[in-house]
Amino acid sequence: MKILIVTDAWFPQVNGVVRTLATTRTELEKMGHTVEVIAPDRFRTLPLPTYPEIRVAIRPGRRLARMIEEARPDAIHIATEGPLGFAARRFCLRYRIPFTTAYHTRFPEYVRDRAPIPLALTYAIVRRFHAPAHSVMVATPSIEQDLRARGFRNIRRWTRGVDTELFRPRPEVRGAALLDLPRPVFLYVGRVAVEKNIEAFLKLDLPGSKVVVGDGPQRAELQARYPKVHFAGAQHGEDLARHYAAADVFVFPSRTDTFGLVLLEALASGLPVAAYPVAGPVDVLGPAAEGPDRVGVLDADLGRAALAALEIDPVRCRDFAMHYSWQASAQQFVNNLRPLTEEVRAA
Incomplete structure (x- = not known):
């Protein structure tokens, strides 16, 4: 299966989201899948306010649409609620293409810590972003319970793993x-x-x-x-x-x-x-x-x-x-995807 991952978080960023996506890609390729990542490094970018070391794509819509069309994926996963994530979501909704998303970070709480924006408003925006997804992947039972209480649906579990060869007692x-x-x-x-x-x-x-x-x-x-x-x-x-x-x-x-x-x-x-x-x-x-x-x-x-x-x-x-194990995590990810039909891929 050819899997397309669209993410606003990617190298050279260093965080848990990037490590999770990069390791998942490696494990998926070991399983025989082909994985393409569309990230900010393929677009013109600008620094994110309050996070200058993080750069986000500028007006990615048309170019992103061409990339998705050229990729002809069997499944599309939108990893983040940033400019690329929103652009990919618009594309998929316009052409009635199924997709999955993931809730990696408590974005509403992060916004609240930086600006006087009501938590309820930010959660409403994030909930709307994820609502059309076939699956909203979350890492833990607590996050799943919290999101369900806030009106999120189609939630599925996607746990995490650890490289026990690299991280070991020394x-x-x-x-x-x-x-x-x-x-x-x-x-x-x-x-x-x-x-x-x-x-x-x-x-x-x-x-x-x-x-x-x-x-x-x-x-x-x-x-x-x-x-x-x-x-x-x-x-x-x-x-x-x-x-x-x-x-x-x-x-x-x-x-x-x-x-x-x-x-x-x-x-x-x-x-x-x-x-x-x-x-x-x-x-x-x-x-x-x-x-x-x-x-x-x-x-x-x-x-x-x-x-x-x-x-x-x-x-x-x-x-x-x-x-x-990351192997089990990657298998969960695959199980949560919504493969595109032949009719959708040919459209």
């Missing part, structure tokens, strides 16, 4: 003191932006050291405000995996993530998780955040959670992550 890294900082080392990985609630982590009174891996619009401000925190910048591949493996606890302060791919990367690296008891961490950890065999601590007091996570056995964390 005793040689810990022994070599990669970070060369006082222990214990409390780590955050992700975008350095207001919606990630990073300051809730940075202001905690914890022993040892705090490390932030990632970049974003808040980095300069937070780095100036918290000079004792080690900001390592964006890391990729082996370098990122080594930073995970060199830490002692992964602290996840976000209250808005729909999944939190970094949670699985941390656990696969043998790193226990400390987070708030909100959607994302609750769905990933579930019962594994309770009892003597827990792999993470969920607590409204993030500092208390971080300290308690120090007592968790890293081996349990690794064992837990081994149950997640």
Whole structure:
């Protein structure tokens, strides 16, 4: 099957959406499918307000339509609610072509954190965007429940996986003191932006050291405000995996993530998780955040959670992550697609 993915989030962006789509493409190709990605790198772009490192396509409609026609896909997936996503949606509706979408991020909450726009209004826009989709793919039960309560329909599950070969315990890294900082080392990985609630982590009174891996619009401000925190910048591949493996606890302060791919990367690296008891961490950890065999601590007091996570056995964390595979995730994705009929492809 030839699968066309239209997304406003793509390289050189570094985030969970891009990693999910890129890894899914790789797994789909291993399964014998052909995958074409239409992303901003194929258009004229401009910087996104408040996110200058993210560029969005300018007036992509006509060119995008030609790309879709030339691709002649067997299935179309619209990954994001940006300029490309809206243009692809208009094309599909105009020619009565079925498509699927995904709800990767809590976009309404992100907008609320940046502008005085009512949450209900933004959700109405997002709900309208997804309404015609054959399937609206979501990562977790909590997000599905929340969206159903807000009037979303046609929701199907699309879980996530983790590369357990890349993200793994590395005793040689810990022994070599990669970070060369006082222990214990409390780590955050992700975008350095207001919606990630990073300051809730940075202001905690914890022993040892705090490390932030990632970049974003808040980095300069937070780095100036918290000079004792080690900001390592964006890391990729082996370098990122080594930073995970060199830490002692992964602290996840976000209250808005729909999944939190970094949670699985941390656990696969043998790193226990400390987070708030909100959607994302609750769905990933579930019962594994309770009892003597827990792999993470969920607590409204993030500092208390971080300290308690120090007592968790890293081996349990690794064992837990081994149950997640990208192969299963890709198969779910395929099962959720709506293949185009011969009549539609010929139109």
